[in-house]
Amino acid sequence: MSTLLVVGSANADHVLTFNELPQAGQTLISQQYRLELGGKGANQVVAAGRLSNPQQKVYFICALGDDSNAVIMRKTWAADGINLSGCYDIANQSTGTAVIFVNQHGENSIGVVPGANAYLSAEHIQQQQALFAQADYVLVQLETSLDTVHQALILAKQYHCTTILNPAPAAKLSNDLLRLIDIITPNETEAFALTGIEVIDQQSAEKAAQDLHHKGVNTVIITLGSKGAYVSEKGRGQIIPAPIVNAIDTVAAGDTFNGALMVALDEGKSLTDAVMFANLASSIAVTRSGAQSSIPYRTELT
Template sequence: MRKIIVIGSSNTDMVVRVPKLPLPGETVLGGDFLMNLGGKGANQAVTTARLACPTVFISKVGEDVFGRMALEQFDKEGIQTDFVFTDSQHPSGVALINVDRRGENCISVASGANASLLPADIDKAAAVFGSDDIILMQLEIPLQTIEYVVNKFHKTGATIMLNPAPATQINIETLRNITIITPNETEVETITGVCVQTEEGLREAASTLKETGIKNVVITRGAKGAYVLSDEFEGIVPAQKVKAVDTTAAGDCFNGALAVALLEQKTLKSAVEFANKAAALAVQKMGAQSSIPYRRELDI
């Protein structure tokens, strides 16, 4: 059976709603507090599972209450957790999040056990990888692990999808073996050095990435939709217009939904439309995993 293998982080998010995001040295009195399971990898795995796709999650948590809570939730979601490893030396990852009245956020992350997810852990899970699978990764785990996965599994024919968040420079040898990359506007500027405030800039940045050997480039733009460059389609796919309450997991939801649509062999343009719809539903709720929609909500 074809499946999605998500390799990435698991965090516990501590969220405070504030009237505005604080400036350096400023204290802003907030309102509601929410503790929610998160982490880019975990959010994406929950998305693919809720959208009715077989999902394997490869991650690492601490031997603490946050790690136990995460494992219990993954089991409830129907995610295969055989390769969510426990680290006795480091705590589970934690993210501190402020969300303002427009739904914009700022996030600080203590990586904890996520930083010890290493190539040796990938080898322990090697038997689960299939040539028809989609491998979905982000950058909240060590870059050496990302590079190891790409170099090890691109030869098998598996689809390798990288959400390069948070933004960092990536080795060009790694980039050329990626099937699809999904940076946001900030991330694509960091990777390519190209300003993307215009459609010409978007095209130049996407072309720069495609020239490395990446087959498909999707630049996510929040409420402005996504810019797509591939052999089958080029252009902007507009987002649905909704009132955002919290954008914390919108990008993760988009990526998980995009992977599901591609596994179901939708065209890239149709897959981006599906992902936009999922992300639009997510931003209308507070929290990370608590905001991620179920398949029945998208099929309405």
């Protein structure tokens, strides 16, 4: 058995749809309301859980509030085979929440309350050393504090785990943190935040990847949406195209990619084959609405 560990955020997304977004001082009646389970960490662990094989165990470290959303999340994740022994309940706090207004053109306005996510601390990570000691891969993002992310990466390297950072939301990171990362998976916007290089084509993607290599990251995967991903390892890069699909909602595409990538690499797939597997999984996700509700199961990829 191998162990895959995701450390990160969990949100309850309240999605309201309108013909046009409300203006300041305006009250509109929503055409539809739905509750979506989201958060980058949760999306990625769900992708790993649904796409893993029977020889892989998937664990999640996160912080939840003491509310009904936390109960729903735990029940849903458990059904996807995710071990939640590393999830903390934070008293007198809400589970992370987002309110999302979406118009008929797919444009949105979003308000986020971090809630319990803001309370996932470096001390919580230290308490999970036994879990890091058995992990083969550790996947993190940037929706929790940088101290928490840094501590997770330090422990992962201490216990010889392969580390994957999805640097989202976009942020500039220290070289000390970057040196703890084996694989980094920015999109074009995130690559610009990290390197100052605007990624608009393969040549600029190569320049951004080289900058990240010089900062200590061994493997760089810049996701390019419908164009696939630019993959650079030891200074040699190529674009791996994604399947052509009719995309209707890209909300969890990147998260699906990251969870799938970790699963495939742990199975021993080559980097190229692992990215192809991740591209396929995310291409299915974008043909469906929602966050975790759009993430495919392993049987759908065969």
